[in-house]
Amino acid sequence: MASGSRLLLLFTLATAIVVGAVVSLATGSWWFLLVAVGVHALFTTLVIMGVFKRVEQQDKPDPVTEARADAEVPSRDAAGVR
Numbered sequence: 001m002a003s004g005s006r007l008l009l010l011f012t013l014a015t016a017i018v019v020g021a022v023v024s025l026a027t028g029s030w031w032f033l034l035v036a037v038g039v040h041a042l043f044t045t046l047v048i049m050g051v052f053k054r055v056e057q058q059d060k061p062d063p064v065t066e067a068r069a070d071a072e073v074p075s076r077d078a079a080g081v082r
Helices: 004-029 030-056 062-073
Strands: none
Touching: 004 030
16 A cells, blocks of 8 residues: 555544544533543544654655766866865
C-alpha cells in the first residue's frame, strides 16, 4: 500500500472512530463522554505522528539528476582556487 494511501486510511479510520464515539454520547451516559475524549485524543495523536513521520521523509533525486547537478558545479581545481 502506498504511503499516501496509508495516510488517507489513517485519517478515515480516526474520523470514523471519533464520530462513532460522539454518536455513542447520544445514549446519555457520562462515561461515554470520557471514552469519546480518550478516543479523540488517541487518534489525534496517531494522526499527528503519521503526519510528522511523512513530513520527515525526504525526496531523493534520481542518479541522473544528481550526476547532472554534480557536473554543473565547477571543481576547485578548474576554478583555480587552492
